[in-house]
Amino acid sequence: MDLSVKILRYNPEKDSKPYFQEYKVPGVSEDWRLLDVLHEIKWKIDGTLTFRRSCAHGICGSDGMRVNGKNRLACSILLKDLNYKKTITIEPLPAMPIIKDLVVDMTSFFQKYEVIKPYLITKTPPPPDSERLQSNEDAEKLFESAKCILCACCTTSCPSTWTNDNYIGPAALLKTYRFVFDTRDEAPDERLDIIDNPDGVWRCHTIFNCIETCPKEINITWHISQLKTRLASREF
Amino acid sequence: MIKTYDVVIIGAGGAGLRAAVEIPKEYSCAVISKVFPPRSHTGTAQGGVCAALGNMEEDSWENHAFDTVKGSDYLGDQDAIEVMCQDAVRAIIELEHMGMPFSRNEDGKIAQRKFGGHTKPADPADPYGKRIPVMRSCYSADRTGHVMLQTLFENCIKNQVNFFSEYFVTQLLVENGVCNGVVAIDISTGEIHTFHARAVVFATGGYGRAFQITSNAHVGTGDGTSLVYKVGLPLEDMEFFQFHPTGLWRLGILVSEAARGEGGILKNKDGERFMQRYAPTVMDLAPRDMVSRAIITEIREGRGIRGSDGTDYVLLDVSHLGKKVIDEKLPEITGFARTYLGVEPTKEPIPIQPTAHYAMGGIPTDIDGRVLANEKGDIIKGFYAAGECACVSVHGGNRLGTNSLLDIIVFGRRSGKAVTEYLKTAEFTPLSGDAEEQTKKQIEFIKTGTGNENVTKIRTELQVMMMNKCGVFRNEKELNEGIEELKQLKERYKNISIQDKGNIFNTDLMEAIELGNLLDSAEATIYSAADRKESRGAHTREDHPKRDDENWMKHTFITKDNGSDPKITYKPVVVTRYKPMERKY
DSSP, rough: OEEEEEEEEOOOOTOOOOOEEEEEEOSSSSSBHHHHHHHHHIIOTTTTTOOOSSSSSSSOOOOOOETTTEEEEGGGBBGTTTTTTEEEEEEOTTTTTETTTEEOOHHHHHHHHHHHHHSOOOHHHOOOTSSSOHHHHHHHHHHHHHHHOOOOOEEEEEEEEHOOOOOOOOHHHHHHHHHHHHHHOOOOOHHHHHSSTTTTTTGGOOOOOOHHHHOOOOOOHHHHHHHHHHHHOOOO | OOOEEEEEEEEOHHHHHHHHHSSSSTTOEEEEESSSSSSSGGGGOHHHOEEOOSSOEEEEEEEEEEHHHHHTTTTOOHHHHHHHHHHHHHHHHHHHHHHHOOOBBSSSSSSSEEEEEEEEEESOOOOOSSSEEEEEEOSSSSOOHHHHHHHHHHHHHHHEEEETTEEEEEEEEEETTEEEEEEEEETOOOOOEEEEEEEEEEEOOOOGGGGSSSSSOOSOOHHHHHHHHHTOOOOEEEEEEEEEEEETTTTOOOOHHHHHHHHOOEOOTOOOTTHHHHTTTTTTGGHHHHHHHHHHHHHHOOEEEOOOTTTTTEEEOOOGGHHHHHHHHHHHHHHHHHHHOOOOTTOEEEEEEEEEEEEEEBBETTOOOEESSSOOEEEEEEEEEESTEESSSTTSSOOOTTTHHHHHHHHHHHHHHHHHHHHTTOOOOOSSSSHHHHHHHHHHHHHHHSBBBBBHHHHHHHHHHHHHHHHHHOOOOHHHHHHHHHHHHHHHTTTTTOSOOOOOOOOOHHHHHHHHHHHHHHHHHHHHHHHHOSHHHEEEETOOOOOOHHHEEEEEEEEEOOSSSEEEEEOOOOOSSSOOOOOOO
16 A cells, blocks of 8 residues: 655754655555655655654653644554554654754753652651552552653644743643642642742643643543642642 | 763763762763663663552562562572562652652552562561462553653763763773773764763663564664673573563563553463463463463464464453553553554454563663672672673563662662772773774774675574574574574675765664674673573573583683683672572463
């Protein structure tokens, strides 16, 4: 089967602005990952095509990109899940500076992640020779948020991010949940203070793009709503 | 451009990050990685990390050590194995204290489950008699590696570690037995940087990408292993490469042993639970080398299932476990089966085949991560290695499942401690001349090459050759054919050309350098495999089917010899309390 793919190209060493390039890729099959198509192009047609990838099965979070207008991981989407009989359009993740082709600058994404203090904070010393106790029920409350692979598909799909560079974004808020709701953590208020402002949790207008795009199928908006509820019921 | 740090750590997977956490604030420390830290391959580990916590049933670190020695087919160094298994309990507790989210048991302690090769005596009075599976693997659903990597990354952020993400290391600087830095390319700009350091830690991972079917990420190209080999230092036990029995058919994506730990069963085309013929006691929970051989044997004897592309597979059935267990304990791997093969694991079995998974061999180190200069045990000052790229050796001929995550946290930390101790007295040694010259030449050679050889083609041929001639079963004829093929591939590599001549984010260039690294790792592997004339652990010689303790209780040390075949020497295995026994399960 032949496939037609249109990819947004941009090489700052040569191009004044991004442009679309179309590739005809012969011999593909509908059970291919989109990443396999990109490799087929890079390895057999055009070695200059540039994208990130590593694990190729949706765990490392490297290959987030915009596919037919939706943020996806190229390794987690098969051709048969796309309208592959028509030309497939691939662009870099939106609202991020392009470094080259499908590679975007992740600096601001990781900065926002670091702002919310993404690590367990405790004041009480742990038992010296054993684990802190936590019920499995409480542990499992964290698991969905801990699934996040930091691929940036959610944050870059959010219209609130597009219109406001300072918005912390769904990925960082999801990470905030992961620690605020960890029964072992002793600094939930410190983190809640960080997100309790117009560029924090309140910039989320429950548009649900993040949920639709999340390759790990995390209900991000629900987690954000739990933070809002927690903030609303906070006593000072 | 020269950057100066007390210590540079190469690789931001579990071993590198754990080492970084250990370096005290008074020393400057840089972590260099060719991907962002959370993209590292540690994140794909699924099933768990073993420690004899005894949270579910009685267990002891001695049980764990015995299993690891036996699992290694008696090639693991027993002093190192004892260190690792004894330290395991503390290491897991420490991860919990760092914030790692674990699945829990009814008492709120870390939950544990069964895993291949992890056992305890059926009768405590007969410690080396019949053994039964034990719940020893600590886990977080089937995302244990993912949450471990995240937790370590989070702790590095807390400690304000300096990261150089998307920097690709191309040179190891060693002079007169002292290591004083590395050279790296900033991928996003193409600029070359020298990192001048008092100590260097390699935590660069494995090289599964030398094989056609692999569970390894595309980044697993043995860069560190190759850099060590290139400067004329030895690599240890490279013939021991683990094939994980259950990779998704065609794709090689890992389906964790946890699937069998939770009760999953392997079946051939007749629906027979064939492992009962190969390992009557522990059956599907036999160690990986045995299960992989069993699967290939079933396929060779016509009891596999022929797939649409003409390749064969067997089945992993978890459907009888019920939807609840599958959704709660194996969500990720059953998701892979759905996404990539269109198989619904709650209703039908998953097609699987052995997949190249883990290098037991690598850069030889002592139990504190110090890199050995030779089989006599001399060390290279200021040079450390930990994790999959290193060979301590705790895994010997075959690694037990879960022991890789344990290895990285135990020996990552020990390396960090040893570095800290070293920095108290070590001084900077001067860089020699233009340290970056070799990297500049290498880039120039690749970018200006006009030959008609193609990186993808050579890499694919290498992967097919390694799979067919140096895979689960090996013999002299095929290994020699493989060596000849490899020599030709190395010749052809000299005539490569690439299309992307730019500086910014040149992945075409990176893939060409990575191929060079894969060729080195493959060379060390296949020559070592041809040399070892016995069958032990993952190294199975059809022409030498028995383990030969009289002649081969020794580690292979292979060193590059420019212009001719690599040189091989040996180092005896360290035996403390476990005398070699027949390995039956």
